[in-house]
Amino acid sequence: MRISLMTTCLVDVMAPDVARATVTLLERLGHEVVFDERQTCCGQMHTNSGYYTEAAPIVRSFVDTFEPALEEVDAIVMPSGSCAGCVRDQHAVVARHEGDPLLEERAAAVAAKTYELSELLVDLLKVTDVGAYFPHSVTYHPTCHSMRFLKVGPRPLRLLRAVEGIEVKNLPESDTCCGFGGTFSVKNEATSDAMVTDKAANVVASGAEFVVAGDASCLMNIGGKLRRTGAAPRSVHLAQILASTKEDPFVPSDTILGRASS
Amino acid sequence: MSTVHLGMPEVRPQHASPSSTLRGSRGFNEAARDELADETLRGNLRHATATIQAKRASAVREVRDWQKLRNAGSALKWQVTDHLPELLEQLEESVTAAGGVVHWARDAEEAGEIITRLALERGAEEILKVKSMATQEIALNDVLAHAGIRAIESDLAELIVQLAEDTPSHILVPAIHRNRAEIREIFLSAMPDLDPSITDEPAELAEAARRFLREKFLDMPGKVAISGANFAVAETGTLVVVESEGNGRMCLTLPKTLISVVGIEKIVPTFQDLEVFLQLLPRSSTGERMNPYTTLFTGVHEGDGPEEFHLVLLDNGRSAVLEDPEGRSALHCIRCSACLNVCPVYARTGGHAYGSTYPGPIGAILSPQMTGMTGTDDPNSTLPYASSLCGACYDVCPVKINIPEILVHLRAEDVDRRRETRGEFHGTWDAALKGASTLMSSPRAYDIAVRSAGALGKLLPGTNIGKLPAIMPLMPGWTDHRDLPKPGPSFRTWWDQREKEKAARGPDSTADGAGDSTADTAADGAADTAADGTTREGEEQA
Ligand code: SF4
Numbered sequence: 001m002r003i004s005l006m007t008t009c010l011v012d013v014m015a016p017d018v019a020r021a022t023v024t025l026l027e028r029l030g031h032e033v034v035f036d037e038r039q040t041c042c043g044q045m046h047t048n049s050g051y052y053t054e055a056a057p058i059v060r061s062f063v064d065t066f067e068p069a070l071e072e073v074d075a076i077v078m079p080s081g082s083c084a085g086c087v088r089d090q091h092a093v094v095a096r097h098e099g100d101p102l103l104e105e106r107a108a109a110v111a112a113k114t115y116e117l118s119e120l121l122v123d124l125l126k127v128t129d130v131g132a133y134f135p136h137s138v139t140y141h142p143t144c145h146s147m148r149f150l151k152v153g154p155r156p157l158r159l160l161r162a163v164e165g166i167e168v169k170n171l172p173e174s175d176t177c178c179g180f181g182g183t184f185s186v187k188n189e190a191t192s193d194a195m196v197t198d199k200a201a202n203v204v205a206s207g208a209e210f211v212v213a214g215d216a217s218c219l220m221n222i223g224g225k226l227r228r229t230g231a232a233p234r235s236v237h238l239a240q241i242l243a244s245t246k247e248d249p250f251v252p253s254d255t256i257l258g259r260a261s262s
Numbered sequence: 263m264s265t266v267h268l269g270m271p272e273v274r275p276q277h278a279s280p281s282s283t284l285r286g287s288r289g290f291n292e293a294a295r296d297e298l299a300d301e302t303l304r305g306n307l308r309h310a311t312a313t314i315q316a317k318r319a320s321a322v323r324e325v326r327d328w329q330k331l332r333n334a335g336s337a338l339k340w341q342v343t344d345h346l347p348e349l350l351e352q353l354e355e356s357v358t359a360a361g362g363v364v365h366w367a368r369d370a371e372e373a374g375e376i377i378t379r380l381a382l383e384r385g386a387e388e389i390l391k392v393k394s395m396a397t398q399e400i401a402l403n404d405v406l407a408h409a410g411i412r413a414i415e416s417d418l419a420e421l422i423v424q425l426a427e428d429t430p431s432h433i434l435v436p437a438i439h440r441n442r443a444e445i446r447e448i449f450l451s452a453m454p455d456l457d458p459s460i461t462d463e464p465a466e467l468a469e470a471a472r473r474f475l476r477e478k479f480l481d482m483p484g485k486v487a488i489s490g491a492n493f494a495v496a497e498t499g500t501l502v503v504v505e506s507e508g509n510g511r512m513c514l515t516l517p518k519t520l521i522s523v524v525g526i527e528k529i530v531p532t533f534q535d536l537e538v539f540l541q542l543l544p545r546s547s548t549g550e551r552m553n554p555y556t557t558l559f560t561g562v563h564e565g566d567g568p569e570e571f572h573l574v575l576l577d578n579g580r581s582a583v584l585e586d587p588e589g590r591s592a593l594h595c596i597r598c599s600a601c602l603n604v605c606p607v608y609a610r611t612g613g614h615a616y617g618s619t620y621p622g623p624i625g626a627i628l629s630p631q632m633t634g635m636t637g638t639d640d641p642n643s644t645l646p647y648a649s650s651l652c653g654a655c656y657d658v659c660p661v662k663i664n665i666p667e668i669l670v671h672l673r674a675e676d677v678d679r680r681r682e683t684r685g686e687f688h689g690t691w692d693a694a695l696k697g698a699s700t701l702m703s704s705p706r707a708y709d710i711a712v713r714s715a716g717a718l719g720k721l722l723p724g725t726n727i728g729k730l731p732a733i734m735p736l737m738p739g740w741t742d743h744r745d746l747p748k749p750g751p752s753f754r755t756w757w758d759q760r761e762k763e764k765a766a767r768g769p770d771s772t773a774d775g776a777g778d779s780t781a782d783t784a785a786d787g788a789a790d791t792a793a794d795g796t797t798r799e800g801e802e803q804a
Contacts, residue, residue, distance in 0.1 A: 145653075
């Protein structure tokens with residue numbers, strides 16, 4: 001299949017290896033990945049902060065980028081549950097706020113082809129065993145938007161359990177938010193800190209070497225807390241585990257979500 | 263957006279009056295910071311919310327058609343908001359027909375005046391109260407105190423709060439922020455006859471409260487009691503009070519005069535509709551299959567119960583909530599408190615941080631709608647932001663109020679108001695998000711910015727970004743608590759490099775080779791040195 005990669009703005013700049021891993025994984029599975037350099041952001045931060053009017057040009061830009069090539073690709077993939085959720089549920093809200101029914105219609109067409117990574121793999125590409133190798137213990141944080149808005153359910157765990165060499169450990173209070181919440185993490189920093197402190201403690205209590213999730217933003221939050229407190233576990237994105245093979249295994253770098261050059 | 267008219271003639275929707283306890287004195291973030299610093303409070307809350315949450319979850323798991331019940335509850339509540347004017351008139355008729363008297367109160371002041379007058383006319387010096395959020399909201403105890411009438415809370419937790427001269431921090435468990443040892447201290451200082459050897463065993467504490475209250479039940483000059491109601495049936499004029507302790511039933515049956523203060527949204531159309539809510543409510547709130555006491559009362563009956571019944575129907579901002587089609591479902595709330603117990607923000611900050619009688623997720627959408635968000639300095643305009651939008655509240659809400667969606671809607675309302683107010687749209691956030699919007703909707707400029715982020719990152723020491731100076735805008739909010747990855751070469755830099763290499767290898771190169779380590783190494787190098795730029799050029803020509 002031909003899959004268009006929307007890296008998300010955060011991944012492109014702050015966690016580029018997550019997007020590289022997505023490319024590596026999909027190509028290893030025999031698919032063609034395309035990347036349109038006009039892409040910027042899905043507008044989630046603006047939308048969730050209530051800046052609909054400022055989100056609108058971003059949504060327009062998103063639609064302008066992906067709509068023209070819609071016929072030529074089988075899917076658009078985003079390695080982020082919350083961004084995929086924004087495309088699917090919130091672009092329409094922004095368009096309605098701006099009184100732009102045409103944008104709403106165009107955005108809906110793009111949204112219909114947009115998938116979060118685990119959805120793409122399990123639902124469209126019909127794979128759970130992607131031939132990955134990751135000889136480490138991990139614990140899975142479901143991330144709120146993947147779990148409650150997109151409802152990806154057990155897909156990520158099914159993918160993880162099929163990975164050779166992996167040990168998936170239980171995360172206490174896994175369903176509780178890590179405290180990221182976009183601008184919430186800065187606006188209500190004390191509360192957010194209390195939340196991520198507990199999440200990081202639960203990751204440590206799980207005894208796993210890595211905490212894995214499908215959203216780089218949550219992982220940046222949890223990983224940033226783990227680093228700050230000097231705790232051992234690292235955060236790693238689902239894509240990075242699924243891209244890892246015996247021939248080319250994932251080795252974390254010191255940068256949060258980064259990968260050591262091979 | 264269509265305007266909804268209430269059944270009250272020539273009355274326009276209005277916000278709650280300022281004397282209501284729906285607005286704190288500080289914004290959420292500031293208040294939360296103090297609450298978060300209190301270790302005892304955090305321990306109490308964590309323990310209590312986790313316990314109730316687990317109980318609820320197991321009580322809900324037992325019901326196989328739970329989702330259908332939620333759908334039914336939600337549909338009924340939508341029916342009520344859609345037909346509120348007619349239903350209110352119907353309720354007034356049924357209550358009057360059953361021998362009750364209906365009073366309409368536009369706001370806290372009017373409700374307070376009506377109730378005070380009724381109490382004074384009956385010579386009441388002490389009034390017993392059934393736990394009620396509506397009376398908390400209108401600060402009824404204070405209003406009565408001004409008129410020389412002492413209100414006594416009959417609910418155990420509400421009594422604890424009252425004796426401590428504290429305010430409730432939870433809808434269902436007003437004293438959730440207190441532990442047993444603290445409650446013992448409160449009782450010892452407030453009940454002069456109490457044996458000082460009392461321990462902090464729950465049974466002993468409950469016994470002390472029982473003794474204290476029994477005396478009040480038996481000795482009520484004027485014999486007036488005040489309650490709220492969980493539901494008011496339009497069809498029959500029946501009011502329903504759901505409780506655990508039985509003290510409420512004492513108050514509802516013993517007095518000569520019963521005054522019930524009920525928000526106009528508490529209506530259910532028919533008696534049969536109670537079947538849905540009486541299943542949804544106990545399981546969601548206390549995690550019980552059925553609550554111990556459900557009292558239904560309709561008007562007055564000679565020789566049975568109160569001789570006089572007054573129903574005070576309270577607006578106090580509800581009509582303003584009803585006016586907003588996107589936000590009005592906040593009125594569907596049946597005050598089960600499941601959303602509080604499951605909320606990771608509430609579980610850490612507690613209820614007082616919200617500043618309103620209605621705390622937690624439902625409070626964050628209800629309070630600002632009832633009072634309106636009047637400006638940047640209005641504490642209630644910070645409430646829609648008091649959430650990470652994790653959605654746990656929506657999952658548990660028995661009437662399916664989409665709280666996260668309404669939170670975002672209210673944020674947009676707050677931002678829109680600022681944008682339209684001269685001189686107000688210049689905050690740090692406004693500037694940052696406006697700037698980001700311009701950049702993120704200009705693909706070319708954005709492309710350049712992303713590609714230069716790696717170079718900027720190189721100016722910073724270390725592999726991640728640690729604490730940043732406080733004078734920097736916004737960033738320290740993050741870096742005070744956690745490290746931030748240092749931007750390196752962007753994905754698109756790597757992608758370009760790889761595309762060029764693929765092109766250089768010629769049309770035979772397949773996708774298979776793309777993920778190989780040569781490409782990785784080259785890309786890493788590409789962003790590292792200027793010399794690689796030359797390489798790229800060279801390869802392009804090749
Ligand atoms: S909003 Fe829903 S969950 Fe929260 S108290 Fe009201 S009914 Fe219960």
